[in-house]
Amino acid sequence: TNPCTLPDIDKKFFKYGNLYLGGNAAFAGLISNSLYRRTLNISKGFIASSLPTAALPFLVTAGLYNVLVSDSLVSSGLNCPTCAMTRGALVGVVGGGGYPILLALAVNIFLAARLNTAPMPERGNVLRHWVDVSRPILRQMRPVLLLQAIFGTYLGSRDFETYTKLARVTFSSGGEELETKD
Incomplete structure (x- = not known):
């Protein structure tokens, strides 16, 4: 083997890691x-309701x-392993966890109001009502x-x-050209 090549598994993780994390976000x-x-x-x-809550996350x-991670590494804007792991974890939690939950809430509030399936909050208690509705769901979504x-931390480290x-x-x-095997 040529010493100027990366192992295939490293290339695949670097190239497709963001898609794996995105797939997990779709499941979330x-x-x-x-x-x-x-x-x-x-x-x-x-x-x-399922299409936007899977595709957008x-x-x-x-x-x-x-x-925030891959392009920053390649452009040399990210030089420390702790920073890469932290950014990976934040993308995992915020983009892959928090955003899908908030998006599902918004989509389902719209559907519940349109279909009259759940009581809507009074004018002054809107935020409190949806926080109370979301509390058990957030508890279930902790894992x-x-x-x-x-996973985001692992991908950032990798x-x-x-x-x-x-x-x-x-x-x-x-500075020779790297040989890649796809």
């Missing part, structure tokens, strides 16, 4: 959507991870948030290691 969106649908007694509009999380944080290997290979080979 579907889970939180299901929990809100049950809580608000919504039986209609399954696809109308996938796209947002994959994009956030790509910009998902923890898994997203752990990407930093891959970037370090790539930099070593590039600079030790005198």
